[in-house]
Amino acid sequence: xxxxxxxxxxxxxxxxxxxxxxxxxxxxxxxxxxxxxxxxxxxxxxxxxxxxxxxxxxxxxxxxxxxxxxxxxxxxxxxxxxxxxxxxxxxxxxxxxxxxxxxxxxxxxxxxxxxxxxxxxxxxxxxxxxxxxxxxxxxxxxxxxxxxxxxxxxxxxxxxxxxxxxxxxxxxxxxxxxxxxxxxxxxxxxxxxxxxxxxxxxxxxxxxxxxxxxxxxxxxxxxxxxxxxxxxxxxxxxxxx
Numbered sequence: 001x002x003x004x005x006x007x008x009x010x011x012x013x014x015x016x017x018x019x020x021x022x023x024x025x026x027x028x029x030x031x032x033x034x035x036x037x038x039x040x041x042x043x044x045x046x047x048x049x050x051x052x053x054x055x056x057x058x059x060x061x062x063x064x065x066x067x068x069x070x071x072x073x074x075x076x077x078x079x080x081x082x083x084x085x086x087x088x089x090x091x092x093x094x095x096x097x098x099x100x101x102x103x104x105x106x107x108x109x110x111x112x113x114x115x116x117x118x119x120x121x122x123x124x125x126x127x128x129x130x131x132x133x134x135x136x137x138x139x140x141x142x143x144x145x146x147x148x149x150x151x152x153x154x155x156x157x158x159x160x161x162x163x164x165x166x167x168x169x170x171x172x173x174x175x176x177x178x179x180x181x182x183x184x185x186x187x188x189x190x191x192x193x194x195x196x197x198x199x200x201x202x203x204x205x206x207x208x209x210x211x212x213x214x215x216x217x218x219x220x221x222x223x224x225x226x227x228x229x230x231x232x233x234x235x236x237x238x239x240x241x
Contacts, residue, residue: 001116001123001240002215006030007039007164007204008233009131012050012081016196016230021050025228027062033220033235037114038065038086041131041166045070046079056084067091071110073131083110083129083165090115094126097149099142104133107142109163111151123240125212126155130165139168143178157183157209160240164206166231172202179207187236188217196225196232204234211241 008030013023030038040059044050056070065086073082085091097109110129115122128146132139146152146163155161163184167174172190179186187206192199199219208214220233 003036005037006035009041009166009231011229028224039129040084043084128163160210187214193232
């Protein structure tokens, strides 16, 4: 069975160039690439800048993804923003992993089980959605903390597991330093996704291990993607071994 996963920092639905809130551009972009599972970062809920929209619900409805999970990370005076996972397949929230370091912005990983029916039987896929910090050492500590958490550490090496999101990995070194030594493979090489209008940095990544194969990975470069956010979506196609 094949499935398509997208990780996308939607920047609250605010365009990276025109700075206008247009959630419809995010919807148009995601519909174009027809994903089965979407990992979202910087998702607003009840914030004035985004018309008090509950974006995870709105996006799930617009994309006909009836299964979703939302994680509140940063509390604002009015509303909050965080990570979300949308899916065409059933989701069971496993929990949140605190990745916050002292004096740094609050960061957490949203961890879910996705249940897919494959060849007449159910397969379970563990997924972690992350938005890592801005400092290099901070990112390494956050990833190692996630990998050491029981959600990941107690998962069998052959069990399908995906970790994706906005790694803020400016130099593309986290894979070699942290993920590959832990038995993960990268879906695609260092694919540039930031800034959306003229991508120069591979900030968004997907790593996986277990009985999965990444068959194709690319950055979405359609016109709506270049306008909708300050990041491009990263699209990856997988199949179970």
